Amino acid sequence: MSEPANKLGIIFFPAYDWAIDATHPEREERLLYTQDQLREEGVFDLPGVREYKPEIAKPAAIERTHFCFPSVAAVTTESHLIAAGGAIKAAQLVMEGEVSKAFAMVRPPGHHAMKVVHGNRGFCNINNEAVMIEFIREQYGQKKIAIVDTDCHHGDGTQDIYWHDPNTLFISLHQDGRTLYPGSGFIHERGGPNAVGRTINIPLPPQTSDAGFLTVIDEVVLPILEDFKPDLIINSAGQDNHYSDPITNMNFSAQGYARLNEKLNPDIAVLEGGYAIQGALPYVNLGIVLAMAGTDYSHVREPGYNPEQLRQSPQIDNYIKNLCRDIMTSYRQSHQTTGRDGQFDARHKSIYYDTDGISEEQTEKVMVCSSCAGLLLIESQAAANQRCLGIEIPVDACRRCREAGLRRLDEAKNAMRYQIIKLINRVDREYLTLTGEELSPRSKYFF
Numbered sequence: 001m002s003e004p005a006n007k008l009g010i011i012f013f014p015a016y017d018w019a020i021d022a023t024h025p026e027r028e029e030r031l032l033y034t035q036d037q038l039r040e041e042g043v044f045d046l047p048g049v050r051e052y053k054p055e056i057a058k059p060a061a062i063e064r065t066h067f068c069f070p071s072v073a074a075v076t077t078e079s080h081l082i083a084a085g086g087a088i089k090a091a092q093l094v095m096e097g098e099v100s101k102a103f104a105m106v107r108p109p110g111h112h113a114m115k116v117v118h119g120n121r122g123f124c125n126i127n128n129e130a131v132m133i134e135f136i137r138e139q140y141g142q143k144k145i146a147i148v149d150t151d152c153h154h155g156d157g158t159q160d161i162y163w164h165d166p167n168t169l170f171i172s173l174h175q176d177g178r179t180l181y182p183g184s185g186f187i188h189e190r191g192g193p194n195a196v197g198r199t200i201n202i203p204l205p206p207q208t209s210d211a212g213f214l215t216v217i218d219e220v221v222l223p224i225l226e227d228f229k230p231d232l233i234i235n236s237a238g239q240d241n242h243y244s245d246p247i248t249n250m251n252f253s254a255q256g257y258a259r260l261n262e263k264l265n266p267d268i269a270v271l272e273g274g275y276a277i278q279g280a281l282p283y284v285n286l287g288i289v290l291a292m293a294g295t296d297y298s299h300v301r302e303p304g305y306n307p308e309q310l311r312q313s314p315q316i317d318n319y320i321k322n323l324c325r326d327i328m329t330s331y332r333q334s335h336q337t338t339g340r341d342g343q344f345d346a347r348h349k350s351i352y353y354d355t356d357g358i359s360e361e362q363t364e365k366v367m368v369c370s371s372c373a374g375l376l377l378i379e380s381q382a383a384a385n386q387r388c389l390g391i392e393i394p395v396d397a398c399r400r401c402r403e404a405g406l407r408r409l410d411e412a413k414n415a416m417r418y419q420i421i422k423l424i425n426r427v428d429r430e431y432l433t434l435t436g437e438e439l440s441p442r443s444k445y446f447f
């Protein structure tokens with residue numbers, strides 16, 4: 001093997017004691033086979049490649065990222081805090097210059113966890129990448145960050161969290177939502193009024209092969225990254241586009257994933273899905289690790305790989321070419337703030353937590369603002385947590401949005417309408433949960 005060009009940190013956390021159930025595809029063997037494969041290949045004997053232990057994410061790291069109702073403790077286990085802490089460790093290593101790149105191979109995954117959390121959806125409770133990014137911003141200042149989600153499923157949770165943030169570019173490549181969970185991620189989903197064009201969705205047809213993925217990277221992802229000029233590139237690295245994955249319908253290979261990673265050149269990768277746990281995941285992860293280390297990956301082959309059988313049809317070639325052109329046209333027309341400065345823009349969302357069987361109704365309002373990401377207000381109702389309010393004063397909020405948020409908190413405390421109020425105040429680093437008597441003093445006579 002050639003001398004690696006990069007110093008690479010790898011963080012493993014298989015989460016032995018967390019599973020949805022014993023036979024569920026999202027289980028600890030996902031990482032155990034990968035760990036064996038990397039050891040067998042002598043990855044840790046390469047100069048510059050080192051394994052590190054995860055941190056445990058502190059409750060404040062979750063509180064600054066999510067509105068967890070009723071509390072962080074109620075919707076997470078220690079395994080969730082260590083998976084997020086593994087991503088935090090990756091960020092610390094890179095930000096402190098200990099390594100040039102890091103890959104957090106952790107589970108449970110996170111990219112379906114949205115801004116509000118009442119429980120588990122799509123195997124996710126908290127969003128590991130978002131917790132990591134907000135940790136970076138708290139410790140190292142506001143950064144322009146790009147997240148490229150290469151999981152086969154639309155990263156709807158990450159999209160939701162960064163929908164209004166003009167300083168976070170979210171790009172998701174995924175199997176078309178008309179054919180796969182969670183059913184979202186269409187090209188017209190482009191970001192909220194303060195961040196139009198900061199969400200990019202690339203829905204790909206079933207049976208897309210290496211050629212299709214790499215076309216999308218060249219024609220859409222790299223030009224948009226070039227235009228956005230992020231300080232950091234994060235890869236939300238789901239390996240379930242593999243042709244042998246049992247829960248999806250794509251034809252991506254280990255070589256394709258390694259090549260994609262080489263082109264994308266992310267600073268940090270965080271593992272998401274990938275459910276062909278023995279025949280594909282160890283090889284895909286190995287290919288990515290070698291590409292991140294900047295060394296030769298050409299020998300990496302999953303068992304039974306036959307590129308001829310996986311070649312995509314000319315119809316798919318054409319479809320993807322047109323899709324790339326449409327996305328770039330729409331991207332060039334976006335960017336401006338839409339709506340009237342200082343007015344609220346509202347949207348209604350119905351969210352289903354498929355793993356936990358919870359239905360949630362949300363009204364989300366954001367203040368249209370040309371100077372910051374805008375004050376965010378979310379009213380949320382689910383069976384277990386009725387009448388919740390989340391107020392977020394974003395990182396680098398302007399004076400108007402900060403003051404409007406604090407005023408809204410006072411009004412809400414006295415309104416006798418809410419059972420739980422949460423405040424994320426990033427400007428003053430204040431995270432509050434108000435319940436019961438902390439709300440209106442009169443409320444106890446009414447509830």
Ligand SMILES: [Zn+2]
Pocket residue numbers: 149150151152153154155172173174
């Ligand atoms: Zn994706």
Ligand SMILES: [Zn+2]
Pocket residue numbers: 151152153238240272273274
């Ligand atoms: Zn997935």
Ligand SMILES: [Zn+2]
Pocket residue numbers: 369370371372373374375397398399400401
């Ligand atoms: Zn503002």
